[in-house]
Amino acid sequence: MVTINPADAILWTLRRSEKDVIKLYNSLSPIMQVATGATMLNFGYWDGDVNSPVKAQSNLCSFVGKLADLDSSRTLIDVGSGYGAPALQWSREFRLGNIVCVNINSQQLVNGFKMALRKIENAQVPHFHCLRTNISYINSTSLSLPFATGTVDRIVALESAQHFKPFDRFIAESYRILQAKGLLVIAMPVTVSLDDVLKKLFKLGILSLTWSSEHYGLEYVKSAISRFQFKIMNITMIGTQIYEPLALYYIQNRNELRQKITTYYPSYVEKILCMSLVKMMNVSKKGLIEYIVLKAQKL
Numbered sequence: 001m002v003t004i005n006p007a008d009a010i011l012w013t014l015r016r017s018e019k020d021v022i023k024l025y026n027s028l029s030p031i032m033q034v035a036t037g038a039t040m041l042n043f044g045y046w047d048g049d050v051n052s053p054v055k056a057q058s059n060l061c062s063f064v065g066k067l068a069d070l071d072s073s074r075t076l077i078d079v080g081s082g083y084g085a086p087a088l089q090w091s092r093e094f095r096l097g098n099i100v101c102v103n104i105n106s107q108q109l110v111n112g113f114k115m116a117l118r119k120i121e122n123a124q125v126p127h128f129h130c131l132r133t134n135i136s137y138i139n140s141t142s143l144s145l146p147f148a149t150g151t152v153d154r155i156v157a158l159e160s161a162q163h164f165k166p167f168d169r170f171i172a173e174s175y176r177i178l179q180a181k182g183l184l185v186i187a188m189p190v191t192v193s194l195d196d197v198l199k200k201l202f203k204l205g206i207l208s209l210t211w212s213s214e215h216y217g218l219e220y221v222k223s224a225i226s227r228f229q230f231k232i233m234n235i236t237m238i239g240t241q242i243y244e245p246l247a248l249y250y251i252q253n254r255n256e257l258r259q260k261i262t263t264y265y266p267s268y269v270e271k272i273l274c275m276s277l278v279k280m281m282n283v284s285k286k287g288l289i290e291y292i293v294l295k296a297q298k299l
Contacts, residue, residue, distance in 0.1 A: 017165075018104050018141060018165075021104070021105075021163050021212070021213075022104060022105045022107075025041075025105060025108065026105070026107055026108075029041055029082075029108075030264065031261055031264075031265065031269070031273065032053075034260050034261055034263070034264055034265075035053065035257050035260060035261060036052075036053040036054050036057070037054070038053075038054045038057065038085070039082075039083040039085045039112070039115055040054075040057040040058070040061070040082070040083075040085045040086065041082040041083070041085075041159070042057050042060050042061075042086075042158060042159040042187075043056075043057075043060070043159065043189075043242050043243070043246055043291070044056025044057040044059065044060055044242070044246060045057075045059045045060035045063050045238060045241055045242065046059075046241050046242065046245035046246065046249075047059060047063075047238075047241050050245075051249075052249075053246070053249065056245070056246070058089060060158070060159075060187065061085075061086045061089045061090065061093075061158065062089070062093060063238075063293065064086075064156060064158055064185055064187050064293060065089075065090050065093060065094055065156075067185055067234065067236070067293060067295050068154055068156055068183055068185040068295065069154075069183065070090055070093075070094040070096060070154065071094045071095075073094070073096055073153055073154040074097060074098060074153055075097075075098045075100070075151070075152045075153055075154065076090065076096055076098065076099045076100070076152070076153075076154040076155075076156060077100050077102060077145070077147065077152050077154070077155045077156070077177070078090075078099060078100065078101050078102065078156050078157075078158070079102045079142050079145070079155060079156070079157045079160060079161075079164075079170070079174075080102070080103060080104075080142060080157055080158070080159075080160020080161065080163065080164070081101035081102060081103045081108075081109075081112070081137075081160075082103065082108055082112065082160070083108050083111055083112035083115060084101045084109070084112035084113070084115070084116060084135065084137065085112070085115075086156075086158055087099045087101050087135050088116060088135070091134060091135060096134060097134055098134055099134060099135045099136070100135075100136050100137075100138055100147075101135065101136070101137045101138070102138050102140050102142070102145065103137070103138075103139065103140075104139070104140065104141050104142070106139045109137045109138075109139055112137065113137055116135065142157075142160075142161075142164045142170045142173070143164065143166075143169045143170060143173060144173065145173045145174075145176075145177055147177040148177070149176050149177060150176075150177065150178065150179050150180070151177060151179070152177050152178060152179065152182060153178070153179050153181075153182045153183070154182065154183050154185070155174050155177070155178060155182070155183070155184045155185070156184075156185045156186075156187075157170075157184075157185075157186045157187070157188070158187050159187055159188060159189075160188070161186045161188045162188045162189055162190075162213035162214055162215075162216060163213045163214065164214075165214055167214070167216060167220075167221070167224055168224045168227065171184075171224050171225055171227075171228055171230075172228065175228045175229065175230065175298060178298045179298070180298060180299070181297055181298060181299075182297070182298045183295060183296070183297055183298075184225075184230065184295075184296045184297075184298070185293070185294065185295050185296075186221075186292070186293070186294045186296075187291070187292070187293045187294075188216070188221075188291070188292060189211075189213075189239075189242075189289060189290070189291050190216055190217060190218045190221055190289065190290050190291070190292055191204075191215050191216070191217045191218070191288065191289055191290075192217070192218050192287055192288055192289060192290050193217075193287075193288070204279075204283060204288070204289075207276060207279050207280060207283065211276070211280075218290060218292065221292070221294070222235070222294075225294070225296050229298065229299040230296040230297065230298055230299065231296060231297050231299055232294065232295070232296045233295045233296060233297055234293075234294070234295040235292055235293075235294045235295075236292065236293045236294075237290050237291070237292060238291050238292075238293060239284050239289060239290040239291040240284070242284075242291040243280045243281050243284035243289070243291070244281045244284060244285065246277065246280075246281075247277040247278055247280060247281035248281070250273075250274060250277050251274075251277075251278070254274065257270075258270050261273070
């Protein structure tokens with residue numbers, strides 16, 4: 001049984017420093033693994049005939065990869081890479097020559113590397129002979145990326161940039177290391193018309209505590225990117241295909257999911273999770289939160 005001190009969890013969520021985010025993810029991200037049986041850490045893109053979290057998560061990775069034109073990429077930096085599951089999918093799907101997973105969380109990197117090796121050894125990944133050399137793992141903050149100026153052509157932050165603080169420092173670093181005409185693609189939840197702090201607290205309710213990231217507004221994200229010499233080429237809003245279908249899936253399968261989760265976590269953790277998902281669905285319906293996939297090109 002995973003034990004979590006509620007006071008610690010609240011402090012991690014309120015402060016949201018890099019160390020707090022690491023502690024929060026180490027404590028709570030296994031919930032998603034327990035519930036889905038997979039290692040991706042995103043909400044999923046529930047488009048078309050997608051009807052399970054694993055398919056939705058893979059679908060979001062494919063969507064982001066296509067938008068980033070990864071089939072023509074030479075060097076991809078996956079910032080906030082989690083366990084590296086998206087990198088494995090992109091390597092297989094787009095046959096990338098060089099992927100670097102960058103994560104502040106060293107424990108996730110180590111576990112992700114071990115998971116990748118197990119898949120390789122079990123021949124679960126096609127072309128597995130290439131994966132030993134084309135995916136590397138670097139423990140680093142998103143605010144000081146350890147790459148030379150103008151040396152990469154793609155940067156992706158798949159459901160991670162909402163944790164980067166300050167956000168504009170990540171954008172500055174992305175601009176620095178990208179080549180001319182290089183692409184930056186960000187997939188992240190954002191708030192809409194909730195710039196006032198008190199309004200945000202009131203409207204988001206329980207999400208003010210359980211949404212364990214910065215609550216960046218859509219206009220702020222756009223302006224932060226536009227302050228640098230980036231051209232925003234595309235912004236796709238997919239919140240309606242993220243929040244509601246995820247919450248409905250959880251509600252419809254709650255008995256089974258609760259049984260899995262409470263094997264490892266106290267029952268109150270599952271109750272808070274369910275309440276948060278329902279609240280997320282409701283504020284999405286009201287147009288107070290969105291999920292964006294944004295593509296920008298360095299000029």
